[in-house]
Amino acid sequence: MEGNLNALTTIFTEFYYWVTVVFMFLIHVGFCLYEVGSTRKKNHLHTLMKNVMVIPLVTVTFFFFGWWIYWAFPDFPFFGGLNLEAGAANTPWSETMATHLGDHITGVFWAAFLLFSWTAASIVSGAVIERIRSSAFWLHAVLIGSVFWIIDAAWGWHASGWMVRLLGYHDAYASGVIHAIAGGYALGVLIPLGPRIGKFAADGTPRDIPPTNPWMVSIGVFLIYTGFWGFYAACNVPIISAEGIGASGVDWVATNIYLGPTTLSAITFNFLMSLSGGLMATYIVSKGDPFWTLSGGLAGIIGASAGNDLYHPIQAMLIGAIVPVIAYKLHYWVERKFKVDDAVGAVAVHGYAGFMGVVIAGFVLWGAPSSPTEGFAAINPLGNFLGALIMFFGLGFLPAYLITSVQKKMGVLRVPEEVELEGLDFHENEIYEASIKEITDATKEHMNK
DSSP states (O other): OHHHHHHHHHHHHHHHHHHHHHHHHHHHHHHHHHHHHHSOGGGHHHHHHHHHTHHHHHHHHIIIIIHHHHHHOTTTTTSSOOOHHHHHTTSTTSTTSSSOTTOSSHHHHHHHHHHHHHHHHHHHHHHTTTTBOHHHHHHHHHHIIIIIHHHHHHHHSSTTOHIIIIIOOOOTTOIIIIIIHHHHHHHHHHHHHOOOTTSBOTTSOBOOOOOSOHHHHHHHHHHHHHHHHHHHHHTSEEEEETTOSSTTSOEEEEEOTTSOEEOHHHHHHHHHHHHHHHHHHHHHHTTTOHHHHHHHHHHHHHHHHTTTTTSOHHHHHHHHHHHHHHHHHHHHHHHHHHOOOOTTOHIIIIIIHHHHHHHHHHHHTTTSBSOSSTTOOBOOHHHHHHHHHIIIIIIIIHHHHHHHHHHHHHTOSBOOHHHHHHOHHHHHSHHHHHHHHHHHHHHHHHHHO
16 A cells, blocks of 8 residues: 555656646746737847747756755855755756656656746846847846756755744745845846836936737736746645545645645635735726736735735735735836836836735744744744845845846947847847848739739
């Protein structure tokens, strides 16, 4: 019986994560549609290819060193040093990082984290559309996708991470671990990058540059919702307990990323309630603006994600309503005050909402266990606030600002002004554009005969 149960556990866990990875792939599809639909027609291909190339660049670098970072860094930098033994078991040349018939879990678990990495890079991608060089962005995609977010995952999203153990940090579905850091990173890139030409009038008044294809944006956001639901499932660890209840003696259960008990039923309640809270509140505050209503639904989920394993559904709804309203107001205040051109509101929807979500969880869940492991600090406001600062500023904003400033000084950050005015598609896809012109000219010539 025990052997059969172990085999069933392995098969179920492998298939479970494989399915969540397929669902999460839709997040990237959604980001591609969302960003292309938000850009002007002269920049569509550039925006698409900038996002497409995230897939191979982040995948390869995550395979070579990103996965190692997660396992080697939970105690880094001040509390015990690197865990070289765990890191060694997850290097590219270790036997489980290959076609190893004795290991069914590593590949699908690795892929689940990889899809989180794509998401982090895509959040930055949307903020900087229509003026950044592809090569400059791709460097940032690798850094946020395979280095900085995975360091914060090791610190605050690992069952033995020092932030969980010592600060009582709790962020079950990555309000801070993915969204706050990526939003902070995007802000760090945007300040040196500067606004799009024409975004601000001579007196500093911001101009609205609306999406060119609202339908594409809408479909993209709905696909992100769908993939995000898969992400929630991937943040749970399925377990079959031989000490369960029922005539079979088997109890199907799950844990959160910290190995604390939760259920798929619980996160289904809270995912949909936080989404609904965000949609309703942002519809009201934006006076029915479709772009912000849809984005507000996403911000609602992100704002509640830190504690959605433990919140009551009504708490999830209220937090999901409050957070996007504040993020919406902050977006326009920062835009007016500091002349930051965040093309899709990524810093607000992900960064501000993620930061607030972590802080709110520290208060609402104050005193609850951060982990079932004995001796770990309980969830508390100070621990989560410090964690939010580390995510948004320490691992997000600061390194992005420094690296982007160097790129700017070297002249490799932004496309030339004439290229931006004419459109990035023409200059980065000259063969394609020439072919289109040739076909168009031939068609006109034929029609004139």
